[in-house]
Amino acid sequence: MIRKIIVSFLYLFALSSFVSAKGFFPKEELMSLGVYYYPEHWSPNQWERDIKNITDHGFEFIHMAEFAWAQLEPIEGQYDFKWLDKVIELADKNGLKVILGTPTPCPPVWLSQKHSDIYIKDAHYQRKEHGTRANMSLSNPIVLSYTKKIVEAMAKRYGRNKTIMGWQIDNEPEAKEDYSEASQVAFRLWLKEKYSKVDALNEAWGTAFWSQLYSAFDEVNIHNATNVGWWGANPIALLDFKRFTADTQAAFLDFQAEVLREYIDKTQFITTNYVAKGNGTDPRRSTKMDFASFTAYPNYGSANLGDLGFRLGDYSVLMYANDYYKLIDGITGVMELQPGQVNWANHNSLLQPGIVRMWLWHCFAGGSSYACTYRYRQVLYGAEQYHHGIVSTDGVNLSQGGKEYAQVIKEINQLRKEYSSKSEMPEILQKRKAAIMWSFDNLWSLERQKQTSQWDTWKHMQGYQSILHSLGAPVDIISVEDDFTDYPFLIVPAYEMVDEALVQKWKDYVSQGGNLIISTRTGAKDVNAHLWESNLSGIMNELIGGKVQTFDMLSAGKSGQVIMNGKTYQWSSWGDQVIANSTSDILARYNDQFYKGDACIISQSIDKGKVWYIGVESLEGLLERDILKRAFAYNDVPVENYPEGVFVMYRDGFMVAVNYSSKVYELAYDGKYLLGEKVLKPAGVSVWKSN
Incomplete structure (x- = not known):
């Protein structure tokens, strides 16, 4: 599989040996719990209170900085790490580990003013602008140059810091179609890499149809289905554009991973948080990170079941993520899991009490080594004002979702006492x-x-x-x-x-x-x-x-x-x-x-x-x-007959049952339950030992 973007656009770095992914999260700890924290959104005189409260609620790590490029580099080449140093010191003082995000989703305004062509062009050839996230052209060598500088600066400062447990590259990588000049050049080079000769491209694309024949790679432009119409577009050319776009995104992640790897300690992992069911990305195309994480917002989709479904979420989101991501590198975790209402879904209803807890246990059952929630505090301004946090707008009192996270943290600690390394799948x-x-x-x-x-x-x-x-x-x-x-x-x-x-x-x-x-x-x-x-x-x-x-x-x-x-x-x-x-x-x-x-x-x-x-x-x-x-x-293999939305799964010596359906389900197990009971209510969780 070709996953290289234009070699001449990338800085190549020696890849040091990886730490085994499983070594980052000891198996006996089962699942670690963490939370996103944005110190740049709050008064510095509240940081110590917030960090102490995060610890008191039982969280084991915090996640920071993935949207803070302007705060970290307010003027080109002049870095301000003092504020981040302070919060990392507070985390260490309170026994918390830290995951740092590279801040590449949101370039600072000075960069766009100096280089207006860093942004992607959409299918109407309209260039995007400063003010949102994930809109840079990842084929642009200017973007790669500035990305290298900020990532390298962070890696040099925090790569040996014992409080830093790992790095998240970028945020929710999205393989966005880019019709910019830089992308056009990169696509032609990608085609040369794949086909070598233009005759091979003509054969693969079927350019004999409708006089699409090319005599040189330089004649190729990205096929634009918006301009030629859905029916008129060459499906094979469009498939290659999809592949190129996914390869470009993957190469951008691997590019950052190689920059980090040159400076960070082997005990610090490198990952990113893919959207659970994908957004044009293909996580298997990236090869330089230690493992893949995922983001899960189960409140949208088509698998919401019954009268309560709009409050219980779409079971297919975590069902897919649990079965897919752990196979990529042998380990995974949910880096973002919603703690309550969000502000961007088709409907943003209050969640059924208990459902956040149930989602967490579904992640546990699926094999997640960690679960992190976005976010700790509900922001008072910006595009996500109505996105719930672990605490409400006052920054102190737990939201309903926050209470459920705190409950799961206690329950995980309870299960850690029951864990046996000798357990085997029945x-x-x-x-x-x-x-x-x-x-x-x-x-x-x-x-x-x-x-x-x-x-x-x-x-x-x-x-x-x-x-x-x-x-x-x-x-x-x-x-x-x-x-x-x-x-x-x-x-x-x-x-x-x-x-x-x-x-x-x-x-x-x-x-x-x-x-x-x-x-x-x-x-x-x-x-x-x-x-x-x-x-x-x-x-x-x-x-x-x-x-x-x-x-x-x-x-x-x-x-x-x-x-x-x-x-x-x-x-x-x-x-x-x-x-x-x-x-x-x-x-x-x-x-x-x-x-x-x-x-x-x-x-x-x-x-x-x-x-x-x-x-x-x-x-x-x-x-x-x-x-x-x-x-x-x-094959003489007996099976169960669970109703849709009821999952009963094995994990590390435990059986875990969760219920997305709007109906009560009675489990067959008659023994002692560590959590829950035989009757599994909607949003319910039951856990028992497998043997």
Whole structure:
């Protein structure tokens, strides 16, 4: 995978040896709790009171400085660290550790006045301006030069400070489309790096279509779907622009990491806080940080359940983050978790009492080594006035969310006494272990050519993820580079672009005894996003035991029928018509439309394992659920039947149950509960030892 931005634009630094990521957070501490603090927003005579109160509430670290470039460098080349020194001294005095953020999201006004071209240009070629955050052109060498200076200055001052536990690079990195002059130049160099020759680019992009042919890389401009229209845009050129933009963001993070690494102590970690479900970034493209963190604001989304859902949040946010981020480097944590109301969502209702506590325990269950909340004090001015904090506007009294953080801190301390390093995942959970294969390249490609307004790639993937959790399976989200063999079950939902190497890797996995469940649209294109010349399923035919003859989609509001084992299911958004080989079993057929009787789900055995191809997306996920249950039953693996929104997960010798649904759920465990009880109410938490 290419993830290098223009080498000539970057300063290269020697990379010193990494400390093992797991060494930063001792396992016996389970999960450390911290909070964002912004001393620049408050009178210095309140700092000591605030820091002492943070300690008294039980927090173990504070997070500072990621938006403070103007305070740290008020005049070009003149640094003011005295205020930050003071707060770090207060933290050390009170037994708190510190995470420092590099302040690159918000350049100071003097920088923009001196270099007005540091900002990105949007799709209308309008240059952004000073006054917000995350709007610099990351391809611009001027931006990289000034970034190096401020990061280096901070690293030199605090890189050996024992109070500093780690660094967060930038803030919520967002791969924003940039049509500026610097980005145009960088994109052409990126294309040269990828394709070497312009003929290869022409072939990959299919420039024979509509006379788009290029004779030199210098003729290429970033394809702008806004200007040429959605339908007229070259989908493969736009996919490469997505890849370039993600690579640019990743390179900017790695660039800062290498600057830091030259000066900081090995005990200080380097991370960043990706938005949980992504915003154009691909965390796997960055390779120089110690691990990836995530930001989670579960109060928005489409998976809010029942009458109380608007107060309970979207379970899919933390479900995804828990299963995805820890696999990148073996460790993760939530760097921002909302403590109450925010001010930017479609609705900003008061949260159900207990839900902040439940989110924290969901993060714990998912493997987070730390949980940090944004923010300690509710700011009195600026764009986030109505964003709740751990304390209210008076800076002293705990908010509802603050009370729940304080409660979880006490509960974590209680569980630390119960922790045993000898604990192991129960055997039944080992047998249920499942992986979902996921790729942002495929997401970007599918979302560009959905073919129907009903198609939602995120929803399709997370439908399978939710089913697996409801069956009580431990779930990881993996990539093509990962080892499949640790998972008895591998689910591949809508993995559109494949090559021979990947298909062979799947075959090998199945031959060795793996269970491979493949969903519709998988393998429909090669890695250049071209359709196959042979047929719609191309090089997938031998693996799935058949071929996709054609596909259909129904209009919104209309549904068709699929029948399996005498049971009828409804579908609408996508349905493949599959011709099965003689080696395959037909598990489900269409039960109406002019192709009634055609197959849509087939399976076949390959040596020791089995493959299922699910060529249809059902309306409620009931068909997919029954196929997954069938796959587990085929392997004599019993499963659970948790309702949607109820999660029961294993972590370090503990079982943790949380309830996002609006209904009471009764757990099956009859033993002693360390926290909670058998009856799990909405926003409820129950914890017990696994053995």
